[in-house]
Amino acid sequence: MMTVMARLLDRQRLRRQWEDALQEDGAERDLTSLAVAPERRIVTVELRARQAGVFAGVPMFDLLREAYPAQLTVAPDVADGRRIAAGDRLAVVTGPLRLLLAIERTLLNFLQRLCGVATLTRAYVDAVASTPARIYDTRKTVPGWRHLDKYAVRCGGGHNHRMGLHDAVLVKDNHLAGIEPARLTAAASAMMADIASLSPPPDFVEFEADDLQAFDALLKVPGIDVILLDNFSLADMREAVARRNAAGLAGRLQLEASGGVSIASVLAVAETGVDRIAVGAITHSAPALDIGIDAC
Numbered sequence: 001m002m003t004v005m006a007r008l009l010d011r012q013r014l015r016r017q018w019e020d021a022l023q024e025d026g027a028e029r030d031l032t033s034l035a036v037a038p039e040r041r042i043v044t045v046e047l048r049a050r051q052a053g054v055f056a057g058v059p060m061f062d063l064l065r066e067a068y069p070a071q072l073t074v075a076p077d078v079a080d081g082r083r084i085a086a087g088d089r090l091a092v093v094t095g096p097l098r099l100l101l102a103i104e105r106t107l108l109n110f111l112q113r114l115c116g117v118a119t120l121t122r123a124y125v126d127a128v129a130s131t132p133a134r135i136y137d138t139r140k141t142v143p144g145w146r147h148l149d150k151y152a153v154r155c156g157g158g159h160n161h162r163m164g165l166h167d168a169v170l171v172k173d174n175h176l177a178g179i180e181p182a183r184l185t186a187a188a189s190a191m192m193a194d195i196a197s198l199s200p201p202p203d204f205v206e207f208e209a210d211d212l213q214a215f216d217a218l219l220k221v222p223g224i225d226v227i228l229l230d231n232f233s234l235a236d237m238r239e240a241v242a243r244r245n246a247a248g249l250a251g252r253l254q255l256e257a258s259g260g261v262s263i264a265s266v267l268a269v270a271e272t273g274v275d276r277i278a279v280g281a282i283t284h285s286a287p288a289l290d291i292g293i294d295a296c
Contacts, residue, residue: 027102041097047090050290053119056155057111080155114152115289121156133270140280168203184217231259241273
């Protein structure tokens with residue numbers, strides 16, 4: 001049965017990605033298997049974790065059932081978001097040897113990437129568990145893998161920032177280039193008026209501040225949902241939180257820290273009182289989790 005988490009993924013897009021990946025690998029003509037693997041041999045294989053982590057990839061098992069309903073029997077042993085240990089069995093798959101050999105590497109490539117992102121995300125989430133701060137991803141994803149990378153982030157307990165340029169407004173430093181600090185409040189207010197005319201409306205509106213002067217200017221602009229504190233020092237983050245709270249905007253205006261956040265520094269960032277921490281590393285630098293496929 002499809003899990004709630006798995007329903008959040010664009011399954012048609014995943015199927016296209018799967019087919020493209022198989023084509024890229026030449027799976028339709030596996031010369032080695034054609035030469036040495038018996039044509040009618042049926043085998044059972046197990047997928048096992050070779051290192052500890054967090055699992056993400058139930059949709060891949062669903063995809064196998066849908067793509068090969070008459071050829072493969074797939075029995076998952078793990079749920080998305082579950083912690084796994086080295087040696088844990090993830091699934092049992094039975095089917096033609098040639099087919100399993102043709103799709104083996106592609107399946108592992110998908111699963112190892114998904115689990116790697118989920119595992120690194122969980123490390124950041126665990127690091128700030130003693131605080132109310134939430135870990136968010138960014139658009140620093142593998143091209144073509146946006147929906148999968150962000151899916152894996154959710155499996156790891158993180159939260160998704162905007163999916164792309166189309167669903168939310170994020171006014172960054174390059175959008176604000178050339179605007180004098182003294183004019184920032186007026187300029188941002190004018191932008192908010194234009195944003196209000198967008199149809200459909202954006203999911204949220206966020207502005208970036210490079211320093212406390214810019215932050216103070218943006219604090220005066222009604223309607224902003226999030227202010228991004230870009231490369232702020234810890235002291236300046238704490239000051240921004242204090243000023244937001246003093247303005248009576250706690251719970252209405254969220255503050256997001258971003259810029260150079262590492263697993264070593266993330267707790268200190270969270271303890272400043274910011275609501276959100278954007279971490280590009282959970283998608284752009286996640287190492288693959290080692291997973292193997294072996295015949296039973």
